[in-house]
Amino acid sequence: MVSMKRLAAVAAVSMLGLSACAGTDSGSPAVPGEAKGGDLIASAPVAAAADILPGSTMEKIKQRGELIVGGSLDAPLLSQQNPTTGEVEGFDADMGKALAKYIIGEPKVKIVNSASETREALLGNGTVDVVLQTYTITPERAEQVSFAGPYYSSGLSLAVRKGTTGITKPEDLNGKTVIAGANTPAIPAIKKLAPQAKIVTFGSDPECMQALKQERGDAYVQDETLLVANAQKDSSVQVVGSPFTTDPYGIGLKHGDDQFKKFVNDWLKKIQADGLWQKTWKQSLGTVVQGEAPTPPQIGSVPGS
Amino acid sequence: MSNLLFDQPGPRARRRIRIATAVGAVAVLALLALAVRQFAAGGQLDADRWSPYATWPMWRYLLNGLWATALAAVVSAALAMAAGLALALGRLSRRGWVRVPAAAYVEVVRTIPALLLVYVVLFALPRYGLDLPLFWKLVVPLAISNAAAFAEIFRAGVLSVERGQGEAGLAVGLTQGQTMRLIVLPQAARRVLPSIVSQSVGLLKDTSLGFVVSYAELLYSGKVLATYNGLLIQTYIVVALIYLVVNASLSKLARTLDSRGTPGARRLRRRPARA
Amino acid sequence: MSALLDHLPEFWQGLVVTLQLTVASFAGAAVVGLVITAMRVSPVGVLRGIGTAYVETFQNLPLLVLLVLAVFGLPEIGLKADLLVTAMIVIALYEAAYIAEALRSGVNAVSAGQGEAARALGLTFGQSLRHVVLPQALRTVIQPVGNIFIALTMNTSLAAAVGVVDLTAAANRVNLMEAQPIPIFVGAGLAYALIAACAGFVTGRLERRLVVVR
Numbered sequence: 001m002v003s004m005k006r007l008a009a010v011a012a013v014s015m016l017g018l019s020a021c022a023g024t025d026s027g028s029p030a031v032p033g034e035a036k037g038g039d040l041i042a043s044a045p046v047a048a049a050a051d052i053l054p055g056s057t058m059e060k061i062k063q064r065g066e067l068i069v070g071g072s073l074d075a076p077l078l079s080q081q082n083p084t085t086g087e088v089e090g091f092d093a094d095m096g097k098a099l100a101k102y103i104i105g106e107p108k109v110k111i112v113n114s115a116s117e118t119r120e121a122l123l124g125n126g127t128v129d130v131v132l133q134t135y136t137i138t139p140e141r142a143e144q145v146s147f148a149g150p151y152y153s154s155g156l157s158l159a160v161r162k163g164t165t166g167i168t169k170p171e172d173l174n175g176k177t178v179i180a181g182a183n184t185p186a187i188p189a190i191k192k193l194a195p196q197a198k199i200v201t202f203g204s205d206p207e208c209m210q211a212l213k214q215e216r217g218d219a220y221v222q223d224e225t226l227l228v229a230n231a232q233k234d235s236s237v238q239v240v241g242s243p244f245t246t247d248p249y250g251i252g253l254k255h256g257d258d259q260f261k262k263f264v265n266d267w268l269k270k271i272q273a274d275g276l277w278q279k280t281w282k283q284s285l286g287t288v289v290q291g292e293a294p295t296p297p298q299i300g301s302v303p304g305s
Numbered sequence: 306m307s308n309l310l311f312d313q314p315g316p317r318a319r320r321r322i323r324i325a326t327a328v329g330a331v332a333v334l335a336l337l338a339l340a341v342r343q344f345a346a347g348g349q350l351d352a353d354r355w356s357p358y359a360t361w362p363m364w365r366y367l368l369n370g371l372w373a374t375a376l377a378a379v380v381s382a383a384l385a386m387a388a389g390l391a392l393a394l395g396r397l398s399r400r401g402w403v404r405v406p407a408a409a410y411v412e413v414v415r416t417i418p419a420l421l422l423v424y425v426v427l428f429a430l431p432r433y434g435l436d437l438p439l440f441w442k443l444v445v446p447l448a449i450s451n452a453a454a455f456a457e458i459f460r461a462g463v464l465s466v467e468r469g470q471g472e473a474g475l476a477v478g479l480t481q482g483q484t485m486r487l488i489v490l491p492q493a494a495r496r497v498l499p500s501i502v503s504q505s506v507g508l509l510k511d512t513s514l515g516f517v518v519s520y521a522e523l524l525y526s527g528k529v530l531a532t533y534n535g536l537l538i539q540t541y542i543v544v545a546l547i548y549l550v551v552n553a554s555l556s557k558l559a560r561t562l563d564s565r566g567t568p569g570a571r572r573l574r575r576r577p578a579r580a
Numbered sequence: 581m582s583a584l585l586d587h588l589p590e591f592w593q594g595l596v597v598t599l600q601l602t603v604a605s606f607a608g609a610a611v612v613g614l615v616i617t618a619m620r621v622s623p624v625g626v627l628r629g630i631g632t633a634y635v636e637t638f639q640n641l642p643l644l645v646l647l648v649l650a651v652f653g654l655p656e657i658g659l660k661a662d663l664l665v666t667a668m669i670v671i672a673l674y675e676a677a678y679i680a681e682a683l684r685s686g687v688n689a690v691s692a693g694q695g696e697a698a699r700a701l702g703l704t705f706g707q708s709l710r711h712v713v714l715p716q717a718l719r720t721v722i723q724p725v726g727n728i729f730i731a732l733t734m735n736t737s738l739a740a741a742v743g744v745v746d747l748t749a750a751a752n753r754v755n756l757m758e759a760q761p762i763p764i765f766v767g768a769g770l771a772y773a774l775i776a777a778c779a780g781f782v783t784g785r786l787e788r789r790l791v792v793v794r
Contacts, residue, residue, distance in 0.1 A: 073521070074532040081529050083366035112439070113521065118427060182741070182749075188757055200663065200743040201753075204528055206537045207652065211743070214655040216663065233535060311623040311705055322624050329626040343657030415727070416776030418734040420748070421769035454727070461723055465689065496685075500724070503639055503681060510642040524642060538653050545645045552640035 040283060041107045044098040044276055047267070057253075057260040058103050061129055067100035070114040070122050070131035070252070074204055077225055077284050078134060079111070091284040092132045095151060098276065099130065099251075102267050120144045123254050130264070131252030134223065136185050142304035146257055147250030148264035150297045150305055151277075155243025156189050157224035159231060161212065162238050167219050170244045173197040179208050179217035186221040189245050205230070212237060223247075229288040248302045265299050272296045349538055357534055358543050370526030371547060377443050377522060378509040384448035385508065386501075389455025394485070396460055407456075414453040422446035423514055443512065443520045451508050458500045462493030502559040506552045523547060584767045587754040594750025595771055601668055601736040601746060602775065606729055608672030613679025618709060620680065621687055631680070638677035644738050646670050651742040667739035675732045682724040686717030719790045726783030730776045737772075747771055 052058045061067055071092060073081040079092040088111055097107035112128050119135065122128045123145050134154070137147045160167050167173065173194035180186035182201040190197050200217050202208045209230055212220045220227070224243045231239050251268075253260055271277045278293040286293060299305070314322060344350050357363050395407030423446045426437060437445060466489050474484030515522035521529075527544035531537045584591070619631035638646075650670045651663065661669070690713050698708035740749035751768035758764065 074529045076532055080533055083530055083533055084362040086366075113525075121427065179743075183752065187753060199745075201745075201749065202743050203741050204532050206531050206535050207648070207742075209535075210537050210652045214652070214660065216743070312699060314623060318623070325624040326626045329624065329630060333626075333630060340657060347656035347658075349653075349656050412780065413773075416730060416773045416780060417769055418737060418772050420734075420737060421765060421772070424765045424769075457723070457727060465720070499681065499685060503678070506640060513642045513644055524644060538649070538656065541645055541648050541653075545641055545649060548642055548645065549637065549640050553636055556636070556640065 040094060040276070040279055041097050041101055043279075044101045044107070045267075045270055045274065046105050047102050047263075051263065051266075052103070053259060056263070057129065057257055058263055061103050062105075065104060065106075066108045066110050067096065067103060067130070068110050068112055068128045069096040069100075070119055070128035071096065071111045071133045073111065073113050075134065076205060077229055077288065079132070089284070091152065091280060092134070094280045094284060095251075096130070096132050098271065098280070099132075099264070099267060119252060123252055126254065129253075133252075134185075134247075134249055135252045136247040137250035137302050137304045139304040143255075145255050146253040146261050147305045148253055148261050149250040149268060149299060150248035150302055151251060151268050152249045152281075153294075153297045154223050154225065154247045154249060156186055156221055156245045156247070157227050157243045158240050159212065159220045159222065159227045159237050160218065160240055161215070162236055164218065168241050170194055170221075173219060173221075176218040177216070179211050179220040181205060181208055181222060184222070185245075185247055190221055193244065209234065209237065225285050225289060232288055248297055248305070250305055268299055272299075354536055354539050357536065358539065363530065366530060367523065367526055367543065367547060370521060370523040371551065373515070373520065373526075374509065374512050374522040374524075375551075377440065377447070377512045377515060377520065378505075380440075381444045381447040381451060381512070382505050382508050384444070385451035386455050388448065388452035390459055392452060392456035393459035393463065396456065397463055399481070411453045411456045414450060415457065417450070419446055419450040419511055420514060422450050439520055443515050443522075447508060447511055447514070451504065451511070454504055454507075455501070458497050458504060459493070461500075462497035463489055465496055466492045498559070502556050506555060509552060509555070510548070584763050587750075587758075590750045590754055591747070591767070591771075594745060594747040594768075597664065597745060598733075598736055598747040598771075599775070601664070601671065601739060601744070602729075602733050604668045605671035605675060605736065606732055608668065609675035609679050609728075609732065612673060612676035613683060614714075616676060616680035617683040617687065620684055621709070621713075623705065635677045635680050638674050639681065641674075643671065643674050643735055644741060646674055647738060647742045663743045664739075667736075667742060667744050671732065671735060671739070675728060675735070678728045678731070679725060682721045682728060683714075683717060685724075686719075686721035687713055689720050690716045722783055722787045722790065726779060726787075729779045729783075733772060733775050733779065 047058070052062055071088070072079045073088060075090065075092070078090040079088055079096075080090050081088050088109075093109075093111070096109045096111070100109045101107045112122065114122050114128070114131070114133065119131050119133065120141070123131060130148075131145075135141075135147075137150055141147070158167065158170065158173075167176070170190070170193040173190060174196040176194075177198045177200060178190055178194070179200050179202065180190060182203050187199055187201065190199055200211065202211055205222065205226055208220050208222065211217060213234075213236060220237075224239070227239045231237050251264055253264065268277075271280075277296050281293040311318075341350070348354075392407045392411055395403045396411060398404045398407070423443070426442050426446050463485075470488055470492065471484055474488040475481075479487065512522050513524040515525055523544060527540050531540040534540070616631045616634055619627040620635070622628060622631075647667060647670050650666055654660065654666070694712055694716065695708060698712040703711065736746060737748040740746050740752065745753075747768050751764050755764045
């Protein structure tokens, strides 16, 4: 009987997945995600009418009544669709909703799910208004798109199977087989820091985790937040060392749209100052990382932004 | 059953058949049992790893994906078959100005991966001012690429009809077009039906390229689910079963319709369909 | 264009892997496909059933699903092989269903009199299949099998999704570094087209030489 109960509990947790983690944190596992996201957005600011300049991208979005965001549906903690509600949850997703509310007055967002290699094209041809998808600001990319932000700074870290010895820093990966997500910044980072590492890529985070557990590689390189979340769910895996890169994430905008860039940057400064940024972090990434929200990055502080 | 390769078996042959039957059945059952046992030993059959798929929201999510898959497949198939038939007839035409472009299209397009065509529609066309809606970004490349495949199937069917049939048609005074329409095509259509069905099922599977163009079809929905609940193997097994059930029913439906639709051909079709 | 030329070694390695995948998978698929065809026309009911079930299963599942299940599922039941080998086996088994289907339609196209004549001469089931029916069936299916080879070449690109660094994966990685999708993917596409064009040329030659005129 007891085991049946435990079984049911485990089933419920695995069914609710990440939002269940979020739920237990805020003490209301019954309705994960929804209510919290609502509270957060309710307190989000709306732009003054004077800021929506005539003929600007902002005005176009406001008239359409919907912000079109290039993003993901399968990035846990950042932009993950909840199959139960259909809502997209996470830090990037909430930022998109808050930006939509700032422009339109309502958090109306349509996420165009974009593979990372299509992002420049989607922005260039106007399919999406903004890209919010762990989009690291680099000077090379800044030649094709404009970046507002950085709005978040992250870093890559290492995960290994428990009991693995001899891997504590990226340089230890030389001569080893390393697992990384396809189309993630982990690939160039590994090539730079451990040129002799053999890289194996898989399409999604659970695939990479499964591959690590099945010994298809010695280590898994991924964004630290994701790895921490994984290690919490699966005790056979541990995170080693501290992040070894700094990836400033920016909001991708159409190249040369300086008016919109200034508008989004002003918004970012506003939500950093009034605490909305910190609250958003707490409800998404903060559910797996201990401690207070980090200091948000300085707007325009990295090359390319 | 097929009587091409064997007659009514005699007593010795019957004994051998019985032995082969027993050996085959035991081998298959043993293999299945072994697989199940090993999966259970790995903990993959635990109830809590499967119970999410006893809940409606998961299925609703996957069925939405299946609907998107079906829609894309039906529209692509209709376009590709129409274009394919035109191309096949064009390629068999006596007029060079029809035959050469049709042949060129088929030969070029069928050597280009569908994924590449998807990329062209996704990246290159918008630069020339042609920015299709999401759905068409998947359907157009699939239709373009499958049109070539359907054209080859139709052409092979026409060529498989004995020459004498066409010659006889011409001999009784029918025109080229009439011969093709009344004599060759009906026979060809019957012969290529299995290929048409498998190509259509293949097209349905091709719609999984939808995840490149961010079209939320079944496979992509499965991927989103797997990242959400972390049940990779279970999710993909469920997705695989959905594909299997849908595609197998389609094949079965096509066979049933086929054997009913052409009464005269009933006897003739029996054998190829179930040999 | 420079994005292509700067990364020629990566592209070359990817191309080699793609060729390995294509050749090994096709060889495997041809053998398995022949066996399945023989089972499907055999007098033993269970073998026919197994053959039909095999073809139905593999033709009705997307290759990508099979690849993911094999790569992540098989280690759970204690079968772990190198990624490239796993991909080769899965693609071979998958395409074998198509080859079996093509061969079966070829066998059906052989007129019943051929089989009867073979038996009248006293040939066994295996002998009449090997010496009489299959040689005729194979000729009628050169074109379809050539098409399967081309489809197989295109399908090897899906191996990239399970960690095999083939041509598509190489192109993807270079694009991640250079962010210039058009020259990179068009270049990769041309390489595929070239492989397929060679296959098309060979089947064209074979067909002209061997086809049975009726």
